[in-house]
Amino acid sequence: MKIKLGIIGFGGMGKWHAQNAPRAGVEIAAVCDIAEAKQKDAAEMGYKFYKTAEELLEDPDVNTVVLTVPNHLHKEMCIKAAEYGKHVITEKPAALSVAELDEMETACKKAGVVFTAHQNRRWDRDMLIVKKAFDEKLLGNIFTIESKLHSGNGYMHEWHLYQKYGGGMIYDWGVHLIDQILFMMPEAKIKSVYADIKNVLHEEVDDYFKIILKLDNGITAHIELSTYILEYQPRWLAAGDKGTMIVKSFGCDGNIYRTGKMLEKLPSQIVETEAGPTRQFAPVPPGGIVKEELPEVDTDWVDFYKNVDGVLNGREESIIKISEVRRVLSVMEAARQSAQTREAILFE
Structure with a gap:
């Protein structure tokens, strides 16, 4: 067919x-x-x-x-x-x-x-690089992932400005950003959802949110979006006990950072800094941290339609299952509840 x-x-x-x-x-x-x-x-x-x-x-x-x-x-x-x-x-x-x-x-x-x-953002190269790091333990045991999307363009347009049409950024991009985290580690259960949702420039619909998901695999995921942050932070930060990954933008510029041998051999000492004396947060000497290139991934958004074709012709299962869509919507509803009550919502 x-x-x-x-x-x-x-x-x-x-x-x-x-x-x-x-x-x-x-x-x-x-x-x-x-x-x-x-x-x-x-x-x-x-x-x-x-x-x-x-x-x-x-x-x-x-x-x-x-x-x-x-x-x-x-x-x-x-x-x-x-x-x-x-x-x-x-x-x-x-x-x-x-x-x-x-x-x-x-x-x-x-x-x-x-x-x-x-849910075409499952094929985004920037997200798949972070997923590869998680799947292959390139950073060791990851303890935090930050997914941030910032824009300086300010105001939304057309029907996205109105609640009655399902406008606002949680419905627009929040559904993508939450889905990406859950797709990245589908076996992990969500222990709690905490959210802050704001109307910075728009009276009727949200244009800023921060959602914190605590997962039972030990990872805390921070999801933040704003239409009006004028100096963007990295699109992704993932930190584990064997390294840190930064993906700066959709263009997938960034690096993996690891501890160099020099840093491992340094004796413990207190250093005077502009903030006063410190041992733990003293500047890292040259060579103490080394950089690696980000891993490569191959992806194409139209693979979505190839999968739909496979489903309709009985060759494949759907990559995007309605049970997964329901889970994302459930997180969105919990996020709105958390923002209203200012409390974390126990989840799965």
Whole structure:
């Protein structure tokens, strides 16, 4: 079975799917959008287009749909597509709550169609470098991981500004950042969730959050996002008992740092610094810490569609399981509860 994709919503992400899914052998069967400007875009790009989702869902050439509509429409569109017998891919977040997701999954199971979410950030090279370090113990036993995403661009745009449409940064990027941590170490259970969520520039939706996950494997994960931090911190920091890894940006510039032989042989001594006398935090002498290159990983975002093709043709299991999507949404709900109560929420 070849994936014949209908794209519901032809904005930025809809166009991304249209341009990239064919690299995995997907046929773009049709697109739809209620906006005349986007209908014009579709026509100029050579796609068969419809003005409504119902028209697209009635097209027998479409066997799978991807929902790239505002977040509040995911549940409605998913259930409707399932009723038409279409396999369903939702953009993230798949739903606005665990309860919504359960309704969507029930509808898809009843219709006998595949249901998954486009958590494309599982194929990000920067995250996979950190995952490789965890999987292969390149840093020894990791005790902390920091995932930070900062922007100086300030204000959000369009429907992302409004609660009723599922706007805000937790729904936009928080779902990715949480999913990446849980994907990195799927066997670890979450002992507690603590969160601070703020509206720095936006009155209605969140634009800053810090979420701390304490895991039963001894790792504490710190997840921070801000649309208005003007000097960015590294995208990733991972520290273990055999080294520290810094990945500075999506461009994957950074290094692994390890203790050099010189530092191991230094005698204990107190050093005068600008902060006064100290032994533990004295400046490390030249050669005391050595740098290594980051490990290489191969990845491609369109492997998502290759996996969907494998699922539909019975060759593979879904890489992105609805149980995993539900777990991420549960963490998001616990984070909001923690921010309201100012207390850590016991989890798994």
